[in-house]
Amino acid sequence: MSGEGSTPIVEIDRLRFTYPGIDGHPPPGSKPLIDEFSLSINAGDRCLLVGSNGAGKTTILKILGGKHMVEPEMVRIMGRSAFHDTGLTSSGDLCYLGGEWRRDVAFAGFDVPIQMDISAEKMISGVPNVDPVRIEKLIKVLDIDLSWRMHRASDGQRRRVQICMGLLKPFKVLLLDEITVDLDVLARANLLAFLRQDCEERGAAIIYATHIFDGLDDWPSHVIYVAHGRLQLALPLEKVRETSKLSLMRTVESWLRKERDEDRRVRKERKAKGLPEYDEKIEGTRVTGDPARKVVQAVNNGWAAGRLHSTMAGEENFAFSSNRVLRQ
Numbered sequence: 001m002s003g004e005g006s007t008p009i010v011e012i013d014r015l016r017f018t019y020p021g022i023d024g025h026p027p028p029g030s031k032p033l034i035d036e037f038s039l040s041i042n043a044g045d046r047c048l049l050v051g052s053n054g055a056g057k058t059t060i061l062k063i064l065g066g067k068h069m070v071e072p073e074m075v076r077i078m079g080r081s082a083f084h085d086t087g088l089t090s091s092g093d094l095c096y097l098g099g100e101w102r103r104d105v106a107f108a109g110f111d112v113p114i115q116m117d118i119s120a121e122k123m124i125s126g127v128p129n130v131d132p133v134r135i136e137k138l139i140k141v142l143d144i145d146l147s148w149r150m151h152r153a154s155d156g157q158r159r160r161v162q163i164c165m166g167l168l169k170p171f172k173v174l175l176l177d178e179i180t181v182d183l184d185v186l187a188r189a190n191l192l193a194f195l196r197q198d199c200e201e202r203g204a205a206i207i208y209a210t211h212i213f214d215g216l217d218d219w220p221s222h223v224i225y226v227a228h229g230r231l232q233l234a235l236p237l238e239k240v241r242e243t244s245k246l247s248l249m250r251t252v253e254s255w256l257r258k259e260r261d262e263d264r265r266v267r268k269e270r271k272a273k274g275l276p277e278y279d280e281k282i283e284g285t286r287v288t289g290d291p292a293r294k295v296v297q298a299v300n301n302g303w304a305a306g307r308l309h310s311t312m313a314g315e316e317n318f319a320f321s322s323n324r325v326l327r328q
């Protein structure tokens, strides 16, 4: 969403990604989950990332957050490779708050469970080198009682402490994967207002994936719509409004409805032709060629090994979209 003359803070150029199979490589013949995805985001943009369950939002955010490896030129954050340049995340310039982060939180350099017997104060003060004014502001915005014991706190209270810790460093690019689920209406509204102000004052950029549209009608500067791992739309909010008189939620709902109807139509056509309704899924556990990869039969379709657990065989390792797994 780059305007003329401005340098994008996030640049995605023909991004392509496939989750690895059991042998750490993309299953041979598999179709990329994310494909031909190009987008530029400027400092100060607040982008809402929308799409149906399984569209690829979490995967895209994780790639941008440097959690999955892709070719360095496919994703540039402040001109640097998100995966290869670890200084981006360690400095706090690039910050990802999402699924895994909901369970554990980096505390004083270690990953500690968020439910251990420790006070909110200790958790928050364990983050080194942060501006005391920012700490105070976040504690106020999230209405945190520093005496909360994390193992006895409610889900929402715990979440507030997590969010506070995640936002202590003044990020330049913030990737949010639905983190407000447990927050009450007031905490969510205050957080959204804080993020908006933070973006405007410091010229930071936010990409926020969510299905919860309460209080979001005026929040984003841009809306990004993803379906089946492909970019469908990336528009400034006012352009979205020009195309639809509906609320943002109803507008997105209409996009998703259209997408679903189109999917159903395609499946029906395939069925009528005697073809399987769904594309054949390539078994993630299938290994072809030499397991040591001296003989490689698979074509590397843009993927390269990343910081993730590979998909393993077995029922307990079924891969679902992040919502289905984490948002019970």
Ligand SMILES: Nc1ncnc2c1ncn2[C@@H]1O[C@H](COP(=O)(O)OP(=O)(O)OP(=O)(O)O)[C@@H](O)[C@H]1O
Pocket (backbone or CB within 6 Å): 019, 020, 033, 051, 052, 053, 054, 055, 056, 057, 058, 059, 060, 309, 310, 311, 319, 320, 321, 322, 323, 324
């Ligand atoms: N670790 C994994 N290994 C293999 N495939 C995966 C893995 N994680 C996700 N997927 C696949 O990627 C697809 C996209 O998942 P992703 O979590 O990115 O979707 P999403 O748009 O964030 O969905 P939701 O709205 O439900 O959170 C899923 O349908 C799933 O099949």
